Amino acid sequence: MKVVVIGGTGLIGTRLGERLRAAGHEVIAAAPSTGVDTVAGTGVKEALTGADVVVDVSNSPSFAPADVLAFFSRSTANLLAAEAEAGVRHHVALSIVGADRVSDSGYLAAKVAQEELIRDGGVPYTIVRATQFFEFLVGIADAGTVDGVAHLTSAPFQPVAADDVADTLATIVSGEPANATLDLAGPDRRPLVDLVRTVLEVRGDTREVVSDDTARYFGALLGPESVVPTGEARIGTVRLADWLTTSGG
Template sequence: MSIRKKIVVIGGSGRIGAQTVALLRASGHLVVAASRRMGVDIYSGEGLDGIMAGTDVVIDVSDAPSPAADIAFPFFQQAGANLVAAEIRAGVGHHVTLSIVGVNELKEQAYFRAKTAQEHIAAASDVPHTIVRATQFFEFLPTIVEGHTVNGVVQAPDALFQPIAASDVAQILADIALHRPRNAVVDAAGPHLAPFETLLRQYLRLTGDGRPVVTPAGASYFGQPVNDMSLVPRREFRIGTTSLNQWFAPQRRAA
């Protein structure tokens, strides 16, 4: 049986955070789901010292209020600096950051540059760390489809894609939090690798959406040029167990 740990989850009420909190609590750990509602503001630093007392592990799944450059970049820089400073004062032994596969090379998007800055703060601090870079979540597929639709046609980038279920990301984060810090990056991806257009077609079939999917020359990912390796792991990675069909099945039953 593992030793009971105190774990603070920053962004613990969000999609990934809430599931991570539930998994760790079910394993018998003392878990604090930090949020503004409980008086913790990582951007201002308010409440951080109070919740860090006695903390063994911090999992940062926070997000910026907006992906815009003038908001995301200062948010991740200030919040990241506040967070590691509070961890150092409290003697926290492991900082886990959730990031995005390929983020360090996708420099055309302001949000990705901001996430890279967040990673750098964690890696450069004196707190032992693990950075978990996940591929895009299945839950993000509706946004991807809408963001790539032009005149009723979905324009998929010419790239490989390996999305993952949010529940699998939470499971991986919870597991990594209970092990020794890697002081390195760990990638996480779903069980199936396929061309972007193939997975979008599969998703649209599941939803009953008849929009065609094409891969025109020069199609980008939200304005970011990509290739086959831009959005998928290039190193050994943790594999989620949930397929797209399995992830979608509860939604079909609820419809």
């Protein structure tokens, strides 16, 4: 089976490509650096020729609300049009748990717009909404740091390992389109401030971490169920403690 991974050179795309190749699939890692620009449309038709499945794990280079909306809207529209022409049988997209519950985040609103395009696009699809990745917890701390102090919300998070995301996507690629949205989360649910404090301690990062429920996340104030699954969800196997041990944080 030929699988085109949009964003195939990134954190998730690289891991997914390894798994799919190991399973015997032909994999095209599509990204601007490999000659495929889904926003401009450059190289898309050529990459999708003969493709069975397209997996979109791309991300906007800018998180400014207008930029991210333009990125996901144009990229997704171009992809879906090319997929229909090429006869692609399954469009798989990675989105974010709670995207439709956090209306004051421009980034998450853009992901909702992307999902709507996919549902209305005419190509059989599966949308996987994942929680935040372990790999980005330090970046969240950095974004919330003011004068050497990290201010983070106590809202619950249930982060997931990038390897669990890649494993889940690989399984979905090998199956039939669900024409539905699935949630994926890690096994541990804790306040974000506690998760980040744990990661920084393991890394030897001595900055102070304080609980601040006015601290924003992608521009949004979070509540107790904003970015965690509220119903049925797939649960990853990697716990934060194990990930910290094996990755060094």
